[in-house]
Amino acid sequence: MVAPWSSFRFQSGAIAKNRFVLAPMTTDASSPDGSVTPEELAYARRRCASGFGTAITACAYVHDDGRSWNGIGAARAEHVASLARLAREFQVAGGVAILQLYDGGRIARASLVGDDRLRAPSAIASLRPGALTPREMTVAELEHLIESFRTAARRAQDAGFDGIELHGANHYLMHQFFSPRANQRQDGWGGDLDRRMRFPLAVAEAVREGVGSTMVVGYRLTPFEAEPDGYGLDDAIVLADRLADLRIDYLHISLDDFRSQSPQREDRSYTVQSQPRGDGRSAITAIAEVVAGRCAVVACGGIRTEADAGLALAAGADLVAVGRAALVDPDWLVKVQTGDEAAIATQLPHDPRDIARERTIPPRMVDYLLGRPGWIPRQGSGS
Ligand SMILES: Cc1cc2nc3c(=O)[nH]c(=O)nc-3n(C[C@H](O)[C@H](O)[C@H](O)COP(=O)(O)O)c2cc1C
DSSP states (O other), X not given: OOOTTSOEEOTTSOEESSSEEEOOOOOSOSOTTSXXXXXXXXXXXXXXXXXXXXXXXXXXXXSGXXXXXXXXXXXXTTHHHHHHHHHHHHTTTSOEEEEEEEOOGGGSOHHHHOGGGOEESSSOOOSSTTXXXXXXXXXXXXXXXXXXXXHHHHHHHHTTOSEEEEEEOTTSHHHHHHOTTTOOOSSTTSSXXXXXXXXXXXXXXXXXXXXXXXXXXEEEEOSSOSSTTSOOHHHHHHHHHHHHHTTOSEEEEEOSBTTTTBOOOTTOOSXXXXXXXXXXXXXXXXXXXXXXXXXXXXXXXXXXXXXXXXXXXXXXXXXXXXXXXXXXXXXXXXXXXXXXXXGOOOSBOSSHXXXXXXXXXXXXHHHHHHTSTTSSOBTTTTO
């Protein structure tokens, strides 16, 4: 069995000193121009200093009209200096630093991009409460966006990142192209499975071509949709197989909890757990089997202890990503490594000022975390 503290070599060459990955977590706390703030740098430094072998940033936008967050930008040449500051913090303890790239498509935030600028594979609103109907992207627009991903990946390289991760999960634009619910285009970019895979594969190919063979390229994937009319695991297996052919280093299987196989719901209900769909197969095992020898697999969702990590590795993952556990306790990995799991903080303090100060979380991120009750355990909240 793979030991969580053993090193791992990505096929493009980077070496992670252990199998633990800091999961991507947006702070919603960047400057309006997309540059990283001192609070975000402190947040990243403290978590990365705990020794993650690999660390993935919050999602960075590649195009202004795709912004879902007050997040970091990778959309313009001026963003490179800010990205370079972030890369240095992510590499503070020798970890492999990965910049996550995304576009929000129909879940871009209208208050950031403008009500009339929302665009998506098809003119269909997302299931999120109050969602506006986007307009259907033109072919010229989506081709331009593929180039935006390629150029953003090169900026990550110029900034000193060791790799990039394409955010194809959690209902963002690449996921939307893959989903039969969100993509009902009648042209060559929508319809059957082959056409729904075309945009994600085109982005992955452009990015790999843009950064060359020595930079890590990962792809984050929701392995099946929680919604009954969504895609299932068999479709995701085909996509995973095709991505592996494009020399992607790893596939990152995004689940809210890898044991219960619950993917993130599009309506963003944090208190209702999705029921697993399909035939009970483990998405990690099924995808690991199909890409074996070509591409690594990262598991994520609900990993809180070394034993959890061991279970995910035993299911077929090569690496395990940890989000909320390291958000709540920035010293999570140190405590796991020293066998002091009993000392891990599993709840945020009650007072927002204490959350920011004790846990090194940007105050604006604290506001957004507390705006979603039931998502992150907090003292005195019953969760
Ligand atoms: C505050 C917060 C922000 C997140 N932002 C991102 C993001 O930018 N990109 C992404 O792919 N996932 C994002 N996620 C999802 C996490 O990466 C992870 O998949 C999810 O929290 C489940 O893993 P966990 O149980 O270890 O937290 C975010 C999660 C949290 C809690």
